[in-house]
Amino acid sequence: MKHTDEETLAMLALGEETDPAASLHLHECDHCRREYDSLRRIVTAMRTPAPAEHEPVLPSEEVWNSIAAELRSPGPPAPLPAHGTTAPARRPGPGRLRRTSRFAVVLAACAALLGAASGSALTWWLTRPDAPVEQTVADGRRLDSLRADSAGYAHLKGDTGRRSLEITVRGLPETAGYFEVWLMDRTHTKLVSMGVLGPDGRAVLPVPATIDLDEYSVVDVSLQTYNGKPDHSGDSIVRGLHDG
Amino acid sequence: MTAVREGAAAPAAGVAAATEEELGEGFARGDEACLNEAYRRWGALVHGVAARRLADPEEAKDVTQQVFVGAWNNRGSFDSRRGSLRTWLMGITHKKVADAFDRRSRHLRDVDAATAAADISVRPAPATETLLDHMVLIREMEGLPDRQQLVLQLAFYEDLSQTQIAERTGMPLGTVKSHTRRGLMRLKKRLEADREAHR
Numbered sequence: 001m002k003h004t005d006e007e008t009l010a011m012l013a014l015g016e017e018t019d020p021a022a023s024l025h026l027h028e029c030d031h032c033r034r035e036y037d038s039l040r041r042i043v044t045a046m047r048t049p050a051p052a053e054h055e056p057v058l059p060s061e062e063v064w065n066s067i068a069a070e071l072r073s074p075g076p077p078a079p080l081p082a083h084g085t086t087a088p089a090r091r092p093g094p095g096r097l098r099r100t101s102r103f104a105v106v107l108a109a110c111a112a113l114l115g116a117a118s119g120s121a122l123t124w125w126l127t128r129p130d131a132p133v134e135q136t137v138a139d140g141r142r143l144d145s146l147r148a149d150s151a152g153y154a155h156l157k158g159d160t161g162r163r164s165l166e167i168t169v170r171g172l173p174e175t176a177g178y179f180e181v182w183l184m185d186r187t188h189t190k191l192v193s194m195g196v197l198g199p200d201g202r203a204v205l206p207v208p209a210t211i212d213l214d215e216y217s218v219v220d221v222s223l224q225t226y227n228g229k230p231d232h233s234g235d236s237i238v239r240g241l242h243d244g
Numbered sequence: 245m246t247a248v249r250e251g252a253a254a255p256a257a258g259v260a261a262a263t264e265e266e267l268g269e270g271f272a273r274g275d276e277a278c279l280n281e282a283y284r285r286w287g288a289l290v291h292g293v294a295a296r297r298l299a300d301p302e303e304a305k306d307v308t309q310q311v312f313v314g315a316w317n318n319r320g321s322f323d324s325r326r327g328s329l330r331t332w333l334m335g336i337t338h339k340k341v342a343d344a345f346d347r348r349s350r351h352l353r354d355v356d357a358a359t360a361a362a363d364i365s366v367r368p369a370p371a372t373e374t375l376l377d378h379m380v381l382i383r384e385m386e387g388l389p390d391r392q393q394l395v396l397q398l399a400f401y402e403d404l405s406q407t408q409i410a411e412r413t414g415m416p417l418g419t420v421k422s423h424t425r426r427g428l429m430r431l432k433k434r435l436e437a438d439r440e441a442h443r
Contacts, residue, residue, distance in 0.1 A: 006429060048403065066309045071316060
């Protein structure tokens with residue numbers, strides 16, 4: 001007796017139409033029946049069960065409010081691993097404001113000052129009543145200091161065709177390394193290196209005409225060491241929105 | 245990784261009319277209106293699946309919240325070429341449900357230990373076999389090659405037929421079937437190994 005092939009068994013288990021002879025065979029052949037039962041068990045476990053009667057159509061407003069509240073929280077949200085298995089969506093407690101890692105994703109955890117791990121958080125931060133008044137000086141928009149002694153300013157000038165980013169950081173720490181300027185998105189997962197700061201803590205860096213500054217809305221300056229690794233060190237000095 | 249694009253954005257005001265594709269793009273870009281719209285469209289679905297799986301309204305709400313918060317915080321990893329926003333959200337939902345069961349069974353073990361010590365016989369009902377299977381299989385799904393994962397997600401979560409999956413993904417029907425078969429066979433192996441281990 002010829003056994004049913006795997007593909008036909010798989011299709012039967014999914015409830016797809018197959019040759020009627022195949023389902024007939026299942027009644028006569030224990031081997032194929034067992035195979036089918038195993039596959040069927042998978043389909044049963046994985047198929048989304050049908051809605052129960054009297055089930056509320058929408059989760060209450062309360063759930064959306066909780067989502068909004070969680071995203072607006074100034075605490076750093078835990079970044080999920082790309083194939084998140086166990087990372088809880090709960091945010092970790094305070095005290096994880098800065099941490100060093102060269103993985104850009106983990107930079108999200110550094111975002112507390114900006115509350116910038118999500119767009120909502122950012123909007124919230126900028127609009128909350130006790131937010132410091134946005135400070136724009138001749139040097140450009142004030143960035144958030146991630147080191148107490150440093151202060152950074154960023155200004156975009158020029159039209160789309162010939163834009164440049166002027167950046168000034170005062171109170172740079174002593175280092176045997178160098179300071180690199182980045183544009184990143186608000187999740188700090190996408191980064192573009194713009195160049196390095198001069199010895200006076202200033203730089204005027206060309207901005208490619210093709211970059212979407214609405215997406216890459218954050219300027220960041222990092223302290224880099226000469227370790228041969230081109231990644232962001234995770235050690236940021238200042239960070240904030242540019243004024244572009 | 246999406247390329248840097250300029251001006252591809254659907255205006256936030258028009259988000260209710262946005263196609264799923266536009267919504268996915270906006271979501272990945274960090275447009276909050278798209279998060280709101282995704283919740284409006286699929287919040288009930290996510291919550292419904294969680295409620296049916298978990299049979300606990302409070303836990304289902306919690307999972308719904310985790311799904312949307314998790315999706316938003318992790319939106320950089322959403323890749324529209326690998327499936328729609330809805331399918332992606334359903335994948336996260338199933339993972340979060342599995343996580344919730346994990347927590348539940350850890351809790352049960354704690355309760356077991358405590359009741360054994362105190363000789364109390366009261367304990368919550370154990371998860372059914374189907375739920376345990378679900379938990380194991382969700383993990384295994386994550387390890388499948390992209391295309392096997394996608395066709396199975398569409399078959400399981402979206403209840404699409406093989407023909408519909410072929411239309412949705414643009415893969416030839418034969419390819420869809422073959423990915424489905426290989427994926428299912430690997431899940432089957434995993435489940436058998438798991439049962440063997442618990443015998």
